[in-house]
Amino acid sequence: MSDKSKPVSRRWFLLGVAVAIPAGAFAYQKIMHPVFDGDALTPPQAYELAMAGKITLIDIRRPDEWEKTGSAGGGHRIDMRDDDFVAQLMAITGGKKDLPVALICAAGVRSARLSNRLTEAGFSHIINVPEGMLGSRAGPGWIERKLPVEQP
Numbered sequence: 001m002s003d004k005s006k007p008v009s010r011r012w013f014l015l016g017v018a019v020a021i022p023a024g025a026f027a028y029q030k031i032m033h034p035v036f037d038g039d040a041l042t043p044p045q046a047y048e049l050a051m052a053g054k055i056t057l058i059d060i061r062r063p064d065e066w067e068k069t070g071s072a073g074g075g076h077r078i079d080m081r082d083d084d085f086v087a088q089l090m091a092i093t094g095g096k097k098d099l100p101v102a103l104i105c106a107a108g109v110r111s112a113r114l115s116n117r118l119t120e121a122g123f124s125h126i127i128n129v130p131e132g133m134l135g136s137r138a139g140p141g142w143i144e145r146k147l148p149v150e151q152p
Helices: 005-032 043-051 063-069 085-092 109-120
Strands: 056-059 101-104 126-128
Touching: 043 056, 043 101, 056 085, 101 109, 109 126
Parallel strands: 056 101, 101 126
Antiparallel strands: none
16 A cells, blocks of 8 residues: 555545544434424423313323323323324324324423324324423423323
């Protein structure tokens, strides 16, 4: 290898690193902190609207999470990993994709991801509860706000 090829190779390597690090950080941010550009509610708003029958509230966490903390009072439970999640949601909404449906998880990450997927699948009024049950950067969460929970 000539002396001229070493600096070129080093430059290409450094350029690759300079591009890869921000790209990796961007990908990490999109995966770990997804953004949902639709409507959002605080837990008290979600509870009030669910109790008034103005939204359908869905706790999308796993059964073991419901067991530990209870689920959002006034809501329904559907494990987001269920193969028939959409069918279960459609049964709850009477087959209507235009009804307001609010999703809550532990800290808003899974509900944001699922909100995006359901919107892409044709649901027109998906709402995220970004504080979640346990709290997040968006706020203290359902449990800390001492909102009602239902035990499985």
